[in-house]
Amino acid sequence: MHQLSEQEILRRNKLEELQKLGIEPYPSELFDVNFYAQEIHDNYHPELNNFQEVVLAGRLMSSRVMGKASFAELMDSSGRIQLYVNRDEICPGEDKTLYNVVFKKLLDLGDFIGVKGHVFKTQVGETSIHVTELKLLAKALRPLPVVKTQKDEATGETITYDAFTDPEQRYRQRYVDLVVNPHVRDTFVKRSQLVQSMRNYLNDKGYLEVETPILQPLYGGAAARPFKTHHNTLDMDLYLRIANELYLKRLIVGGFDGVYEFSKDFRNEGMSRFHNPEFTQMELYVAYKDYAWMMDLVEEMVERVALALHGKTEVQVGDNVINFQRPWQRYTMFEAIEKYTGEAIGEMDETALRATAAKLNVHLEPSMGKAKIIDEIFGEHVEGKLIQPTFITDYPVEMSPLAKKHRDRPGMVERFEAICNGKEICNAFSELNDPIDQRKRFEDQLELGKRGDTEAMVLDEDFLRALEYGMPPTAGLGIGIDRLSMIMTNSHSIQDVLFFPQMKPENNG
RNA sequence: GAUUCUGUAGCUCAGCUGGUAGAGCAGUACACUUUUAAUGUACGGGUCCUGGGUUCGAAUCCCAGCGGAAUCACCA
Numbered sequence: 001m002h003q004l005s006e007q008e009i010l011r012r013n014k015l016e017e018l019q020k021l022g023i024e025p026y027p028s029e030l031f032d033v034n035f036y037a038q039e040i041h042d043n044y045h046p047e048l049n050n051f052q053e054v055v056l057a058g059r060l061m062s063s064r065v066m067g068k069a070s071f072a073e074l075m076d077s078s079g080r081i082q083l084y085v086n087r088d089e090i091c092p093g094e095d096k097t098l099y100n101v102v103f104k105k106l107l108d109l110g111d112f113i114g115v116k117g118h119v120f121k122t123q124v125g126e127t128s129i130h131v132t133e134l135k136l137l138a139k140a141l142r143p144l145p146v147v148k149t150q151k152d153e154a155t156g157e158t159i160t161y162d163a164f165t166d167p168e169q170r171y172r173q174r175y176v177d178l179v180v181n182p183h184v185r186d187t188f189v190k191r192s193q194l195v196q197s198m199r200n201y202l203n204d205k206g207y208l209e210v211e212t213p214i215l216q217p218l219y220g221g222a223a224a225r226p227f228k229t230h231h232n233t234l235d236m237d238l239y240l241r242i243a244n245e246l247y248l249k250r251l252i253v254g255g256f257d258g259v260y261e262f263s264k265d266f267r268n269e270g271m272s273r274f275h276n277p278e279f280t281q282m283e284l285y286v287a288y289k290d291y292a293w294m295m296d297l298v299e300e301m302v303e304r305v306a307l308a309l310h311g312k313t314e315v316q317v318g319d320n321v322i323n324f325q326r327p328w329q330r331y332t333m334f335e336a337i338e339k340y341t342g343e344a345i346g347e348m349d350e351t352a353l354r355a356t357a358a359k360l361n362v363h364l365e366p367s368m369g370k371a372k373i374i375d376e377i378f379g380e381h382v383e384g385k386l387i388q389p390t391f392i393t394d395y396p397v398e399m400s401p402l403a404k405k406h407r408d409r410p411g412m413v414e415r416f417e418a419i420c421n422g423k424e425i426c427n428a429f430s431e432l433n434d435p436i437d438q439r440k441r442f443e444d445q446l447e448l449g450k451r452g453d454t455e456a457m458v459l460d461e462d463f464l465r466a467l468e469y470g471m472p473p474t475a476g477l478g479i480g481i482d483r484l485s486m487i488m489t490n491s492h493s494i495q496d497v498l499f500f501p502q503m504k505p506e507n508n509g
Numbered sequence: 510g511a512u513u514c515u516g517u518a519g520c521u522c523a524g525c526u527g528g529u530a531g532a533g534c535a536g537u538a539c540a541c542u543u544u545u546a547a548u549g550u551a552c553g554g555g556u557c558c559u560g561g562g563u564u565c566g567a568a569u570c571c572c573a574g575c576g577g578a579a580u581c582a583c584c585a
Contacts, residue, residue, distance in 0.1 A: 006554045007519055007536055062545080069542035086542065109535075122543050145520040146535045148546045161546060162521040162534055168577040169520095180520090223585070270510090270583045363582095375585060383585090399585070417585075424585065455584085493578095504576065 011141045014106045018136065023102065025139040031114040033057050038078035044119050044127050051119035054129060056081070057137055059179065060111050062148075065104055074115065074129070079182075082128040083115060090134055103134065110140035110179075147180045171501050184496075190309050191485040191497055195262060197308035198282060198479075201301050207258030207284065212247035214240060214264070220463065221245030221402070222478075223455040224267040227277075240266035245402060245476065246463045248285045249431060252474050253466045260284040262481065273493040274423060277502050280481040289475035290430040291414045295391055298418055298426055298477065299326045302389070302484070309488050317421050317490050320387050328418070332394040333378060340382045345374065353377075367452040371398030386419040401441040401457055403429035404473075421487050426479035433474060435467035 004012070018025050034055045044051050058076035068087040073080050087099040107113065116133040145164040152159055163181070164170065170177040170184075177184050199209065217236065219226040221243030229238050244263050251259045262282045271277065286294070306313050306324040313325040331339065334346045343356050353373045357364055362380045364373055374396055386392075393416040394409060403413035414430035432438050442459040449456035485497040495501035 003556085005519060010536070064544050064547050065541085066544065066547075067541040069544085071544045071547080073545085082545075084543070088542090122545090124543075124545075126543090126545070128543085143519045143535065147520080148534070150546050159546085164520065166516095166520090166577085168516090171577090225584090267584075272581095272584075273579085275584060372585090379585075395585090427585075506576075 007143045008141060011108055011139070011143070014108065015139050015141070018102070018106050018139070021097065021102065021106075023136060025136060027135075027137065031055075031057050031135070031137055033076075033114070036078035037074065037076050037081035040081060040119055040129075041079070041127055044121075046121050053116070054119060055114065055116050056129065057112065057114040059140075060107060060109055060113055062109065063107075068099075070103070071128070074113070075179075082122070082126050083117075083131050084120075084122070084128050085131045085134065089130075089132055098134065102136070107136065108140060108143070109146070110142070110144045111136060112138040112140070144176060145180050167495075168503075171495055171503055172506065174499050187485075187489045187491060187496060188499065190489050191481075193309055194305050194485055194488055195282075195481065197305050198301060199262070201304055202258075202260050202284065205258065207260050207286065208256055210248070210251060210256075210259045210261050212241075212244050212251075212261060212263070214266075216241050216247075218458055218460050220457060220460050222265075222267075223457060225269055225454055227266045227268045242267050243281070243478065244283050245478070246460055248283055249471060249474065249476070250463065250466045252285050252287050252431075253469055253471045257288070258284070258286045271502065273495070274483065274486075276482070276494050276498055279494070282477075282479045282481055284477045284479075285431065285474050286476075287472040287474050290473065291393070291416055291428055291475055294428045294475040294477050295330070295393075295416055298391075298428065298479070299328055299389075302418075302425075305484070305488065315488060315490070317487050318492070320421065322388060322421060322487065324389055328389040328391055330391040330393060333374065333392050333396075334394070336382050336386075336390075336392055337374070337378055340385055341377065343377075345377070365452075367448075369398050369448060369451075371396040371400075372453075375399055383419055383424070384422040387421055389418055389420045389425075391416045391418055397441075398444065400429065401445050402432055402438075404432045404434075405437070423483055424480070425483050425487070426477060428475065428477040431471070431474040431476045433467060433471040435464055438467055439464055 015025050032055060035051065037056065040051055040054065056074060056076055058074045061073040061075045061080060063070060063072040070085045072083040072085060074083050085099070085103060087096055090103070091099045114135045114137050115129060115131045117129045117131040120128060120130050122128050147163055148161040150159045150161070164177065203209070215229070215238045217238060219239040219242045222245070224242045226239040226242050229240065231238055241263070242265055244261050248259050248261060260282060262280060264278050265281055266278050268277065269275065303313055303324045303326050306315055314321050314323045334344070338344050341360055343360070345353060345356060348356065350370045350373070353370060354364060357373055357377055360377060360381060362376050364376060368376065394406060394412045395403070395415045397405060397411055397413050400413040400415050403415045406412035406414050416428055417424050418426045432441065442457065445457040446459060482494050482497055485491070486494060489497060491497050
């Protein structure tokens with residue numbers, strides 16, 4: 001255990017003092033709350049004389065003792081409310097221990113307490129709880145960071161003092177971050193609402209939420225390096241999934257018309273403010289549809305998410321206001337590249353593409369095929385400039401081994417990505433359901449692998465077997481929940497939308 | 510992996526060209542029955558990230574390491 005600080009020792013001593021007074025610092029019995037701070041703030045009116053018997057519980061976040069009466073702040077899951085604690089009211093008899101010793105001396109900021117009382121407004125108009133009973137519910141042995149706020153009378157803005165800001169501590173001790181930084185809590189509530197709003201949308205359409213394996217004997221469905229693990233009893237290597245695509249398509253083969261899954265996927269690659277080794281996607285597959293239909297769905301679903309979270313389609317992200325109102329801009333990949341670089345690359349062969357890339361200062365590796373070069377040009381010169389939600393359609397076949405060939409553009413597939421704030425937020429195709437073509441595409445991937453592409457896909461015989469039994473024409477979608485959450489909550493880093501982002505161990509020498 | 514910044518009290522931070530470790534909040538004690546960054550007085554609290562080196566003397570300078578952030582690389 002770590003060396004205890006002065007304040008931690010004091011709190012442990014107080015714990016013993018409480019026990020000596022016969023007060024259990026961690027009582028077992030339930031404490032029935034009947035109201036939350038926020039609903040009192042929203043609905044209390046002195047003239048109605050409502051909220052005259054309230055029971056609340058939460059953390060003690062501040063206290064101002066003024067002799068025989070005190071003000072304190074209680075924070076529950078909905079917010080904060082002021083408490084008024086009067087010695088002679090919580091200690092009606094001769095024994096003033098509960099006020100003089102327990103409340104004034106032995107309670108600390110951060111302790112969980114329960115209170116009963118009635119609501120009133122103080123002379124300065126602050127809605128408060130006049131406490132008649134007070135009970136310790138759980139003692140906190142470590143001091144929380146002390147964050148104070150003050151309302152600026154002139155502007156009405158809240159000024160925060162000594163905010164808990166050290167990113168390392170905030171990520172390592174997210175529980176502390178959540179307690180003292182209300183905006184952090186709000187971000188995660190919004191993330192949850194985002195997922196809920198998508199789920200509601202998909203359920204309303206009658207699609208089935210499913211679960212598919214995270215531990216897979218072969219990884220597939222995306223171009224990425226996997227995490228590898230081992231099952232002892234079977235004595236076999238397994239991979240943590242990098243995508244769910246191939247399993248969800250097996251379910252379409254099995255006869256479901258629409259299946260979706262919110263899934264943690266794992267990619268053993270670099271970390272950045274847009275990348276965490278484990279991240280969340282929602283994948284959706286709908287039978288008898290195509291990618292054009294899926295574009296409409298994405299627009300509608302994401303517009304609905306924005307409305308659910310913000311009540312409007314405009315969302316402030318950094319310096320930009322992003323408007324998710326339908327319809328979104330649509331470009332083919334070649335159109336977009338031409339628009340932003342002036343280069344018409346549609347008819348170029350690999351040699352010409354390499355020359356163009358060089359002209360545009362795009363760095364290439366010898367292992368890159370034609371499709372990868374196009375992708376590099378797009379990534380370097382176009383993607384970052386697409387701030388408003390934009391669909392990019394019709395990708396080269398080589399970089400989309402699971403997408404169906406374009407119905408009338410040779411060499412292309414029916415695929416789109418939605419780009420927003422300069423980053424991809426989703427990827428979708430008319431799914432390849434021709435088993436012979438799919439086998440050939442896998443074989444082409446194996447070739448890329450031999451050229452040194454560590455992210456080339458592996459051939460999945462069982463998946464091909466499923467396709468050979470017949471998969472209906474299907475539209476598929478993968479949408480990055482972390483990326484979308486970042487945009488919807490105006491978060492600069494993926495770490496701000498993950499409760500517990502990946503970190504190196506604290507004590508490593 | 511590269512570059513830059515960064516690590517000092519529970520929290521937020523200051524600490525100059527090297528000379529006994531500082532502030533505010535938090536804490537402790539006392540006072541105070543409508544305060545709200547409550548107030549007043551007094552007091553306590555440190556492995557200055559770790560390990561070397563230079564020096565009479567290192568939080569400070571040098572080297573190495575560890576953690577974190579940003580940008581880049583990588584990553585559809």
